[in-house]
Amino acid sequence: MPLRRRASPHGPQRPSLRRPRTWWESLGANLPWVYLSLLIAMTAGVMLAWPIVRSDTDTWFHLENGRYLFTHGAIPHQTHFSFLEPPRESVNYSWLFQALVYWLSVHWGYYGLIVLRAAVFLATAVLIARLLGSGPQGRSWWSALPAVLCTLLLFSRDINLRPHIFTYLFIVLTVFIIERRPRWTWLLPGVVIVWNNVHGIMYPVVLLIGLAYGIEYAVNRLRGRPYRPQDARQALIPLVVMMCAIFVRPRALDFFQLPFPNLEGYLHQRISEFSRLAWRDLLTIHINALIPQGLTVVNLYGLLVVMAVVRGVASRTMRLSHLLLCLGGVAMASRGVRFVHEFALLSLPLLAANPRAAPCVAEASQRPLRSSQSEGGRDAGVGRLPRPAAWLIAGLLMLIPIRWITARVPFRPAYPFSRQALPVGVATFLNQAGSGGALMNAPNSGGYLRWMLSPRYRIFMDMEQIFTDEDFYQATQAFVQAPMLRRIVSRYDPSFITAPMENQQFAGVIKEFPEYVPVFFDDAEILYASRLREPDLTARYALQEIDLLELAKHARTILGDESLSPSVLQALERLIAIDPGCGLTRYLLGLAAIQSSAYDQALSHAGVIVEQYPEWAQGHALRGRALRGLGRLDEASRAYRRALRLAPGRSVLYKELGLVFRAQHQPARAYRMLKRGVDLFGSDTSLEDLYLLGSVAREAGKLADARAVFQFMLAERVSPGETTWIDTLATELSQLTSGGIFGILPEAKGEVR
Template identity: 25%
Template sequence: MSAARSARIFILGFLLALAGYVTNQKIELTTADLGRHLKNGEIFFNEGIIPQTNFYSYTHPDHPVVNHHWGAGAIFYLVRQAAGFGGLSLFFMAASLAAFLLVFDLAARSSCFEAAAVLSMVTLPLLGSRSEIRPEVLSCLFIAFFLWVLWDLRNFRRWRWVLPVVQAAWVNTHIYFFFGPCLIGLFLLDRLVGRQGNWRQDVKHLGQAIFLCAAAAMINPAGPRGVLYPLLIFRSYEYRLFENQSVSFLERLNINYSPIANFKIALGILAVSWVIWFVKTKRLAAGRIILSLAAGLLAWTAVRNLALFGHLSLPLMAANFGLFFPRAGQDKSRWGESWRFNRLAPACFLAGIFLLTMSRFNPEPFRFAKKGLGLQPGTQNAAGFFVRENIQGPVFNNYDIGGYLIYYLYPGRRVFVDNRPEAYPGSFFKDVYVPMQEHDEAWNQADARYNFNAIFFYRHDLTPWGQNFLIQRIRDPRWAPVFVDEERIVFLRRNGPNRKTIEQFELPREMFSIKRQG
């Protein structure tokens, strides 16, 4: 084995290790959607039901829901049953690495291995912005696979019949399934504009692929409504989520979200690569241009898409900068036989410097304390206390902790709310959930309506109404704090059915101090 080949294997191993590291974190079940996904999977396999209403909640149990990620819940449940939460962490890392490998292969084939390796250092930190186990990782994998198949039309001819099969799985696992036909459409447009080679046959095959993928998307429990759901989901979205906010919105509020610095650097490099492409070729690559614009726009308008931008931008940048490098399999005589090897050392040096720089801009993916497999220590303690003491509801909980309660308490107890704005009427958040935490009058009205006996709250809720609510309940003599840990707090009504638990576990109010966050 040549020295250059050995060095490339070493660098690829390093990149995979780095990708695994930045996408890994211990499972934070308290504020994650994962608990609900696992419960969906459990219900599917044990009862043969795909939930189509909000039956986890006692406030709006009949509200219709398009369960667009039920398949992801089924997959997560099977993995958890077979290998525990540690195995679920490994599964997420494996899916993330597979997506990265596919786009890295495209980048290396579009330029050269060394260029792809250096550019990966720009995009890898972005992957760490979505290191929580979500169905979204399957969309990243499927998008990477579609790109890998479509990028080279010779590859497409071999793999095109697999795309509808993947599309059928995709529509049942994550709402980004519409990217499948859209990606095919971009490459079809590229062939129509370029009209090179056997373009008519390519257009025909790409058109067939769009039709078959569109038909495959109909294979979901909600049928046509499920296909149209990406257009409908925000109709009654009355609760603002951090992940759906734009870069400019967060900057206006002076919110220091560190991945934005990485994104701006990557976006700038992508823009420079297109300037170089136009200057050198004077050609229009319509499909890739639109894909670049779409990837940048998606990430800019919703920070949840920063990791997706990281995947998409790598092969796009490499293809443009590939004008300066010999591609894989290309004659390298004019570069010298040792071209690749001679550039491995400086490439590694520059990549290492960039990595150190990025760890300063965006330290979150590199924090060792959050790394590991399985659940965060102590995750089960609060729910275990609740079940062990047989605490009676109804329970009032905040938005963040809903998935946690669904996982540990359903079906014995249902939640007031969970982290799915689309599963509740818009008026519920605007007229009930937020006001009852802001104003005592609204809280008393809701309390009279629902007759709460317990409060189960994520105590690092950064919303102004959530912080105000906790302060008021600590001061409220009608409610007794009985459990608190790093993330969760439980209150019980003094004159309710949980009096014995209060007598045994009430916490002194002096142990609580008021410190607003955010």
């Protein structure tokens, strides 16, 4: 059959031997970008489905500043929320972000904040993909890989709603306009004006971008490169105006006296994201169960950057602006771990222009990996990987980013807002029962307390950089050293003190201040009130009869059996009326209801816990116990399984699940669960549990195991005076005929043969 020739206005051409691509080949050719698109969409979906949670409480102090701005018509520049004297002063560099998030919260609540977070992430990720995908390599794996790593890095930071997410967006947008849309450079001044008022502390990044491209332009002119007037109009003039635009903000001259940020003191010691990078961490790549650990994602991205630099230098295609941006990013990353994201984004132009490792790698990637042929024309050695193996390896590699994302959001908390680790109940109590005043607090929860209590209450401090190292030292040491707390109390005389529940040292510290008594607690903190300043409140709500730390310890165990006194139960009922969503109080009341066989009440308490803390195993375990007591065994089984997914390996859950299977007349499954739930050799394992294990083994037909358990009880656990147990076990053993694994007979107690 003759080959068809293509008609051409330039004369005859050689016949085309290219056959049309199959759908499989088209998918393979576009697989990198299909995968990247799906990953970005999935990650944006995860961000939409993930609630506002406390990774830190900065989100709430931004909300409170936004409320102050709308209420007073002025940007806050002082610590109006703190009782520290004199007030600390600074320049608010995120006022536009604060106004935006407060406006969204007023009109759409936490849902509006979630949508904002996901939208900013999606816009940033899409711009990164467009920037890399329009480079020399197009939509190949070489351009998709850095985009995938950037997506992971963005997710780890954008999940926390703070103004830095806009900095990431504006870095990529600015570079994208300069690199890919030079006719749009007239937009850059406007972009920077918005950027500088949303997150103005990052103005050095604006200067870095402008200077990098401006220096490159000047060097090219000095080297005699061809000059076109439109180059100045499209690049140089907008860049100069862009850098000048950083002055378009309130109190601009005062603003530029701020450090970037103040890392010369001890900020890196009190805020983890400012901790310095260690060389050991930068040289470590660790992937466990397809989940990158530590700084592995950052290190892989850095490796790509190094390879791109090698490629650019070897091929003499390195642009000066790209190198300056990359070096600026390296300098920023050296100041703190939080700046590795800026380094990644500033290195994007370098990766887009030099996507492959080195010329030799580029050439090798273009050659088919076939083996040489033998004289007979057949493959003589090992060629490329078999297609199934290649697809398997590719699939595992593509699974790593998905595993990394899901590992960071394993179980979704309450939606759209989770009260986990936040003093929600303490704030509710103060708003309902208190009359205002000064509240001594630990810094970590300060942002949320500001949002909930200001302006009626003033706190000590939050985690803003406006506070000094000395302020932070006093705030933290006051909860572990009585002299420091006495120093603060003598100067400011706060009406209330709220301490983290996990800080057990504070129980000893507060004993030296008898005027302060506990009046309330929630899942995160314990509130103390001053008898001198709040006599009526302390007389009504004092909790001196309750050992709060012991209660908290009791609540951390799953299905504990400690009983509570009537006075404690009465106090818990009083607390639950003020804070119905408190998981700790609900859990303690639920356990008390189980002990009194009030399973309906226990189920009601468990339902509230599961609603407020779906990620908390105790709530599902309590629900399963209540359902088992009500005879709803299938539902109880599902509740216990859910609890096991949240708290793998908890023996009490296996024991409870075994009891459910036994009640369902499934002795084999019951025995499998009880073998994992009852520790045969545990010193604290009760005789009742051991007897249960042996009885279920007998019911399951495991006669040798049953005999072994009963013999072990007689030999090691039953004392000679416990005649009831001896008679019971002797009766059980007389009914068993097969030998046990221990070979211990009642008459030869203590001997092993």
